[in-house]
Amino acid sequence: MITNYAKYNNNVYKLDMDGDILELMSEDPADLENGFSFYVDVLGKKHNDFFIKRVKTEDLDLAYNIKVNVIYKGEEFETLSLGPFNNQEGTVSLFTNDYVVAKKFDFYKQEQFVFVKEVPLQEIESLIEIHIPILDFRELPTSRKVIKRTEIKNYLKKL
Known part of the structure; x- marks a missing residue:
């Protein structure tokens, strides 16, 4: 079993990687104040309990x-x-x-x-x-x- 993670601003998040696109994932609404946004799935449904933030490798403390x-x-x-x-x-x-x-x-x-x-x-x-x-x-x-x-x-x- 292998899962990707990233350290970002002294927190650990699951990390989704799709080519050059890196997204941090969170279930903590407090992260909305840290630049995260509501996750919108491929059908256009907004999820109120799941948040993402696109980042660059240089933004991360560790991956x-x-x-x-x-x-x-x-x-x-x-x-x-x-x-x-x-x-x-x-x-x-x-x-x-x-x-x-x-x-x-x-x-x-x-x-x-x-x-x-x-x-x-x-x-x-x-x-x-x-x-x-x-x-x-x-x-x-x-x-x-x-x-x-x-x-x-x-x-x-x-x-």
Whole structure:
């Protein structure tokens, strides 16, 4: 799972990128005072609970992707997707391209070079939130944050 974010004026926002167009996204009405405007969808409907602001890369303090991996049985795996639905389902979908690892952990072959396994949440040791700088910030180092087992359900609720 990978999501784009940006730090702008000491706040963190989701970042939508479409070519050279960068848009910060917010659900906080207070951001209307910071140059954000109401989001208008492709059908022309104005949304009163979602706000956007077009920015340039040089306006940002930082732009980065967040990728979340899972520690399962002492190994780090990528996830197919993560969100509040994982709490409801009680599982996380892991994948690997490594046949040896897939065989060791009893993954099934979904397609050539893609092996998948559904793992119960209670078997996840931790999540690793990886911040990968993008755009003009890509030369900055990647950072990692560990989300402990006891914090996983709350973390997933906020995604």
